[in-house]
Amino acid sequence: MSTRQDCVARDARDALAPLRGRFDLPQGVIYLDGNSLGARPIAALDRARQVIADEWGTGLIRSWNTAGWFDMPRRLGDLLAPLVGARPGEVVVTDTTSLNLFKALAAAVHLQAHGAGSARRVIVTERSNFPTDIYMAQGLSAWLDRGYSVRLVDSADEIAAAVDADCAVLMLTGVNYRTGYQHDMAALTAHAHAQGAVTVWDLAHSAGAVPVDLHAAEADFAVGCTYKYLNGGPGAPAFIWVPERHQAAFTQPLSGWWGHAAPFAMAPDFAPCSGIGRALCGTQPMVSLALVECGLEVFAETTMEAIRAKSLALTDLFIDLVEQRCASHPLGLVTPREHASRGSQVSFTHPHGYAVMQALIARGVIGDYREPAIMRFGFTPLYTSFADVWDAVEILRDILDQRAYDVNASRGAVT
Ligand SMILES: Cc1ncc(COP(=O)(O)O)c(C=O)c1O
Numbered sequence: 001m002s003t004r005q006d007c008v009a010r011d012a013r014d015a016l017a018p019l020r021g022r023f024d025l026p027q028g029v030i031y032l033d034g035n036s037l038g039a040r041p042i043a044a045l046d047r048a049r050q051v052i053a054d055e056w057g058t059g060l061i062r063s064w065n066t067a068g069w070f071d072m073p074r075r076l077g078d079l080l081a082p083l084v085g086a087r088p089g090e091v092v093v094t095d096t097t098s099l100n101l102f103k104a105l106a107a108a109v110h111l112q113a114h115g116a117g118s119a120r121r122v123i124v125t126e127r128s129n130f131p132t133d134i135y136m137a138q139g140l141s142a143w144l145d146r147g148y149s150v151r152l153v154d155s156a157d158e159i160a161a162a163v164d165a166d167c168a169v170l171m172l173t174g175v176n177y178r179t180g181y182q183h184d185m186a187a188l189t190a191h192a193h194a195q196g197a198v199t200v201w202d203l204a205h206s207a208g209a210v211p212v213d214l215h216a217a218e219a220d221f222a223v224g225c226t227y228k229y230l231n232g233g234p235g236a237p238a239f240i241w242v243p244e245r246h247q248a249a250f251t252q253p254l255s256g257w258w259g260h261a262a263p264f265a266m267a268p269d270f271a272p273c274s275g276i277g278r279a280l281c282g283t284q285p286m287v288s289l290a291l292v293e294c295g296l297e298v299f300a301e302t303t304m305e306a307i308r309a310k311s312l313a314l315t316d317l318f319i320d321l322v323e324q325r326c327a328s329h330p331l332g333l334v335t336p337r338e339h340a341s342r343g344s345q346v347s348f349t350h351p352h353g354y355a356v357m358q359a360l361i362a363r364g365v366i367g368d369y370r371e372p373a374i375m376r377f378g379f380t381p382l383y384t385s386f387a388d389v390w391d392a393v394e395i396l397r398d399i400l401d402q403r404a405y406d407v408n409a410s411r412g413a414v415t
């Protein structure tokens with residue numbers, strides 16, 4: 001059985017430990033919610049000051065050219081690309097994940113309808129997917145008004161059968177936001193292709209959390225967040241990946257001027273840009289977009305393999321300690337024990353999950369709560385230590401042993 005000293009010793013041996021110094025985390029906080037909002041890179045404050053004071057304040061309109069503003073979605077996309085197995089010129093950082101899902105789904109439907117099985121009208125996804133993914137698919141289907149519908153499956157085991165001769169698109173989230181279950185992207189993509197369907201992957205809980213190789217998986221389209229594991233900042237623009245092999249056929253209905261081949265030709269007709277630029281729509285929030293680089297540059301100092309090894313060690317330790325030290329309490333593990341099926345979070349149910357989470361937060365252990373009864377703990381190897389895991393479990397044990405939680409705790413808009 002581990003001790004706190006063992007954890008401290010592991011931290012001393014941990015090659016990633018120094019990277020914690022790249023983040024500003026408040027004293028007395030153990031932050032286990034980087035799967036929802038990543039911590040702040042120290043560099044972000046100076047970068048924000050530079051964008052606001054120098055680039056905006058002094059540079060003014062000139063900064064679209066002189067500060068690289070106009071090219072920033074592409075430049076950041078190229079920096080992000082290696083983290084998900086994409087190539088230069090295949091990713092842009094832009095818009096929100098929801099909007100990028102809409103574009104990717106529209107492109108996938110179009111690609112599929114112009115391929116072999118044009119009569120297919122079903123978008124398959126999971127009922128347990130993050131709601132915005134389902135809502136965007138429902139919204140697009142209704143808007144198309146061509147008989148498209150969304151088919152929701154209830155478990156990962158049912159996906160293969162649901163991708164049948166009617167299925168146009170298989171849209172999945174690589175790591176489930178609630179359970180931390182990780183799909184086998186390569187196997188499901190291969191199955192979808194064998195059935196004649198196109199795939200759209202949401203990497204919100206994968207990018208920066210687990211190694212992803214979009215090309216090896218032969219995926220078709222992907223989107224994801226930068227404000228979670230990539231530490232881009234609250235509401236930071238998301239990303240969309242369109243592999244080179246699909247770019248010529250990639251067509252999406254949000255045909256704004258940033259996706260035009262020559263935006264400043266100011267032509268009255270839309271002509272899409274030839275490459276990944278056609279996934280853009282309109283003007284981006286430059287202050288927010290610029291900060292994404294501060295999160296990405298930390299990843300340049302390590303590898304996703306090193307991050308994954310530590311992530312699994314942290315989540316294994318958390319699961320073991322909770323099961324040993326909180327054994328008398330009604331906690332249920334909903335995250336897979338098998339490494340291959342686990343993302344970088346651990347979720348436990350507790351009948352008073354919301355109240356227990358509020359008590360944890362009050363004592364500086366920040367995780368979050370998702371219906372039904374799920375306490376969610378995100379593990380971010382860039383700034384979470386083994387001693388953090390020990391301390392978080394001790395505080396959880398104490399709260400449970402003392403029943404030091406208020407079952408009538410009032411709920412904020414965000415849980
Ligand atoms: C799987 C998944 N997709 C999308 C989103 C968010 O999309 P958006 O940034 O558009 O709110 C989240 C989290 O908010 C998510 O967990």
Ligand SMILES: Nc1ccccc1C(=O)C[C@H](N)C(=O)O
Pocket residue numbers: 035036037130177178414
């Ligand atoms: N964007 C947010 C805004 C406010 C509160 C939470 C979020 C999240 O990102 C939630 C996250 N996607 C989740 O996995 O639950």
